[in-house]
Amino acid sequence: MVSAKMYELGTxxxxxxxxxxxxxxxxxEVGEENIFDFSLGNPNVPTPDFVRDAAIEILQTYxxxxxxxxxxxxxxxxxxxxxxxxxxxxxxxxxxxxxxxxTSGAAAAITICFKALAEPEDExxxxxxxxxxxxxxVESVGAELKVVKPRPEDWQIDFDDFKKLLSxxxxxxxxxxxxxxxxxxxxxxxxxxxxxxxxxxxxxxxxPIFIIADxxxxxxxxxxxxxxxxxxYRDTLVCYSYSKSFSLPGERIGYIIVPDxxxxxxxxxxxxxxxxxxxxxxxxxxxxxxxxxxxxGKKIDITPYExxxxxxxxxxxxxxxxxxxxxxxxxxxxxALEADDYAFCERAxxxxxxxxxxxxxxxxxxxxxxxxxxxxxxxxxxxxxxxLATEY
Amino acid sequence: MVSAKMYELGTxxxxxxxxxxxxxxxxxEVGEENIFDFSLGNPNVPTPDFVRDAAIEILQTYxxxxxxxxxxxxxxxxxxxxxxxxxxxxxxxxxxxxxxxxTSGAAAAITICFKALAEPEDExxxxxxxxxxxxxxVESVGAELKVVKPRPEDWQIDFDDFKKLLSxxxxxxxxxxxxxxxxxxxxxxxxxxxxxxxxxxxxxxxxPIFIIADxxxxxxxxxxxxxxxxxxYRDTLVCYSYSKSFSLPGERIGYIIVPDxxxxxxxxxxxxxxxxxxxxxxxxxxxxxxxxxxxxGKKIDITPYExxxxxxxxxxxxxxxxxxxxxxxxxxxxxALEADDYAFCERAxxxxxxxxxxxxxxxxxxxxxxxxxxxxxxxxxxxxxxxLATEY
Numbered sequence: 033m034v035s036a037k038m039y040e041l042g043t044x045x046x047x048x049x050x051x052x053x054x055x056x057x058x059x060x061e062v063g064e065e066n067i068f069d070f071s072l073g074n075p076n077v078p079t080p081d082f083v084r085d086a087a088i089e090i091l092q093t094y095x096x097x098x099x100x101x102x103x104x105x106x107x108x109x110x111x112x113x114x115x116x117x118x119x120x121x122x123x124x125x126x127x128x129x130x131x132x133x134x135t136s137g138a139a140a141a142i143t144i145c146f147k148a149l150a151e152p153e154d155e156x157x158x159x160x161x162x163x164x165x166x167x168x169x170v171e172s173v174g175a176e177l178k179v180v181k182p183r184p185e186d187w188q189i190d191f192d193d194f195k196k197l198l199s200x201x202x203x204x205x206x207x208x209x210x211x212x213x214x215x216x217x218x219x220x221x222x223x224x225x226x227x228x229x230x231x232x233x234x235x236x237x238x239x240p241i242f243i244i245a246d247x248x249x250x251x252x253x254x255x256x257x258x259x260x261x262x263x264x265y266r267d268t269l270v271c272y273s274y275s276k277s278f279s280l281p282g283e284r285i286g287y288i289i290v291p292d293x294x295x296x297x298x299x300x301x302x303x304x305x306x307x308x309x310x311x312x313x314x315x316x317x318x319x320x321x322x323x324x325x326x327x328x329g330k331k332i333d334i335t336p337y338e339x340x341x342x343x344x345x346x347x348x349x350x351x352x353x354x355x356x357x358x359x360x361x362x363x364x365x366x367x368a369l370e371a372d373d374y375a376f377c378e379r380a381x382x383x384x385x386x387x388x389x390x391x392x393x394x395x396x397x398x399x400x401x402x403x404x405x406x407x408x409x410x411x412x413x414x415x416x417x418x419x420l421a422t423e424y
Numbered sequence: 425m426v427s428a429k430m431y432e433l434g435t436x437x438x439x440x441x442x443x444x445x446x447x448x449x450x451x452x453e454v455g456e457e458n459i460f461d462f463s464l465g466n467p468n469v470p471t472p473d474f475v476r477d478a479a480i481e482i483l484q485t486y487x488x489x490x491x492x493x494x495x496x497x498x499x500x501x502x503x504x505x506x507x508x509x510x511x512x513x514x515x516x517x518x519x520x521x522x523x524x525x526x527t528s529g530a531a532a533a534i535t536i537c538f539k540a541l542a543e544p545e546d547e548x549x550x551x552x553x554x555x556x557x558x559x560x561x562v563e564s565v566g567a568e569l570k571v572v573k574p575r576p577e578d579w580q581i582d583f584d585d586f587k588k589l590l591s592x593x594x595x596x597x598x599x600x601x602x603x604x605x606x607x608x609x610x611x612x613x614x615x616x617x618x619x620x621x622x623x624x625x626x627x628x629x630x631x632p633i634f635i636i637a638d639x640x641x642x643x644x645x646x647x648x649x650x651x652x653x654x655x656x657y658r659d660t661l662v663c664y665s666y667s668k669s670f671s672l673p674g675e676r677i678g679y680i681i682v683p684d685x686x687x688x689x690x691x692x693x694x695x696x697x698x699x700x701x702x703x704x705x706x707x708x709x710x711x712x713x714x715x716x717x718x719x720x721g722k723k724i725d726i727t728p729y730e731x732x733x734x735x736x737x738x739x740x741x742x743x744x745x746x747x748x749x750x751x752x753x754x755x756x757x758x759x760a761l762e763a764d765d766y767a768f769c770e771r772a773x774x775x776x777x778x779x780x781x782x783x784x785x786x787x788x789x790x791x792x793x794x795x796x797x798x799x800x801x802x803x804x805x806x807x808x809x810x811x812l813a814t815e816y
Binding site: 033034035036037038039040041042043074076078079084087088091092095096097099100101102103136137139140143144147148149150151168169172239240279280281282283284295296299300301302303304305306307308309310311312313314315317318319320321 | 425426427428429430431432433434435466468470471476479480483484487488489491492493494495528529531532535536539540541542543560561564631632671672673674675676687688691692693694695696697698699700701702703704705706707709710711712713
């Protein structure tokens with residue numbers, strides 16, 4: 033009577049969701065302050081005042097039809113110009129409005145790219161640990177997701193394994209730096225090697241292999257550079273969202289950059305418009321388009337996340353955990369204290385420490401701790417991590 | 425290199441778009457005031473002040489995280505309760521929040537329903553004249569759209585033709601009342617007959633046939649009742665949008681109602697959640713969810729549309745056109761003055777009257793005139809319609 037696949041996708045609870053709901057139940061029993069919920073990647077730094085002020089100013093001073101009317105599918109032309117200008121100022125690039133397709137957030141941006149590019153039998157490649165919705169979205173456009181095995185020493189790329197997965201069926205490679213869940217930022221060397229391999233393989237296979245750079249955490253980097261991928265590789269589509277940088281995840285606003293240099297700009301941009309249409313993203317929410325244009329490039333304060341990451345990292349190391357130092361996003365991805373990360377996270381629950389098993393991200397034996405929570409909660413959790421460690 | 429289908433969908437210009445762009449070009453040549461653009465269904469009544477005031481109040485007084493955070497996929501629970509309450513007050517129904525799935529507008533709402541319901545080989549039926557994106561959206565979920573032929577005397581339903589198209593493959597029937605492009609509102613008798621036939625056929629075929637009631641124009645009815653379809657037929661999903669009633673088409677906010685009475689509530693609601701997920705509608709824009717909850721059920725002023733419709737209708741009748749009287753939405757759908765509606769609309773262009781051929785909506789020989797434009801423009805267009813008529 034209904035699509036069995038849609039029913040499954042709509043009802044099968046994710047591990048994260050199950051953990052989160054357990055947390056809500058426990059909070060009702062023992063009090064909010066006794067729950068240490070590291071499960072959700074929900075930004076906890078409030079939306080900057082300049083964002084709210086811009087929205088109010090637009091509502092108060094613009095003609096309603098200018099704010100709330102349909103925009104053309106790729107976005108309000110003036111918004112696209114403003115976003116391109118802001119990107120150019122930061123990355124010394126030369127984009128124009130025509131290189132920008134404004135989207136309803138990054139989930140839409142990446143899936144529009146997948147759907148625009150996917151032909152029958154196509155494969156997409158990503159790198160463990162990875163955001164699990166990639167698999168859902170890639171499969172929803174009829175393609176297959178191949179996953180390169182993790183490189184736990186620094187969460188950069190295992191190029192030997194990567195090379196094994198590349199094939200004439202490879203349409204694109206999805207990278208996510210700063211990374212959810214590892215917190216790693218790909219080094220220039222990593223991006224350069226990736227680009228070199230893809231250039232060679234594109235030539236060998238006789239068709240371009242694209243990089244889809246999923247960059248919602250671009251601004252959340254702590255003392256390390258986030259390489260600008262199109263400078264390394266021409267066939268790059270950059271997907272961005274204001275969900276994390278401006279703490280606007282509910283408003284669904286982001287964009288895709290299609291550089292002039294991609295193999296066939298007109299074909300790709302056209303297919304992106306078609307994909308947005310059938311995914312029924314008629315246009316990205318029009319008020320938030322205007323707000324993004326007004327606020328693009330404004331400085332945000334990432335010190336709360338940086339401080340949280342440092343406190344949690346230092347605490348875990350002191351408790352005996354192994355963990356790569358936080359470089360970006362708002363996640364740590366330490367090694368679990370037993371091989372079975374599900375068992376480990378179950379044990380952590382006894383202390384009301386809510387952690388997500390690494391297997392959910394394609395990296396068993398690790399766990400994700402999202403530190404976009406109150407600093408005080410992190411500080412009070414440290415003795416519990418210590419107790420947990422002494423069980424092993 | 426890209427999906428040929430997506431490229432085609434993203435680049436093939438619609439007739440409406442082509443006409444609109446012609447109008448922009450002409451406006452630059454001869455002046456905005458000399459162009460009579462009846463091509464677009466873009467609401468021209470400004471967004472009500474109470475909508476703007478609600479948005480500003482929310483931005484000024486709520487915690488940012490409450491406004492801009494992710495909501496769960498079906499929408500903010502309090503918003504869903506408020507929308508259910510408002511619907512109950514108007515239609516004497518008994519919905520709760522759990523019956524509402526908040527969406528990014530009506531295009532998303534209907535396509536989520538199509539995707540949730542569609543199984544291989546399924547067919548959907550709609551009635552000419554119809555909104556052409558139905559075909560794109562139904563085909564995008566792998567199903568086929570069958571179109572019942574028009575009934576030009578009153579734009580109600582040709583039930584003989586409808587019965588011929590019903591088959592065991594029929595999954596759902598899409599109705600749109602008040603109708604784009606005909607402006608007709610289905611009478612109680614029409615809805616009752618439709619429901620009776622579907623009840624009988626559902627029994628015969630051994631599975632429910634759903635009604636998907638696409639109702640973005642629900643409030644735009646002029647002295648006629650818009651029947652509440654779930655009162656006539658249990659397997660009805662109602663899709664709504666605030667695009668037209670609140671003049672918010674760019675903000676993408678609407679909802680699906682899934683009544684308790686549908687054949688398998690839990691299955692359908694679950695599949696809807698899955699469909700929203702793969703179409704990457706993570707949640708409907710969160711600020712606009714809160715605004716909709718605050719403003720739902722508030723009275724809007726439809727007299728500008730009603731007045732425009734009457735002036736245009738009277739003028740066209742006086743000029744010798746045949747046309748069903750406007751009942752709802754903001755469209756007239758008169759008979760073209762020659763059999764070839766494309767040729768007729770081309771001829772109208774000579775007078776800078778921009779009209780859309782009925783064939784685009786599956787009803788050749790007619791044309792659509794959207795009267796959601798300035799009253800003065802309509803008044804000044806009437807002598808031109810008269811001149812055009814004298815050519816025949």
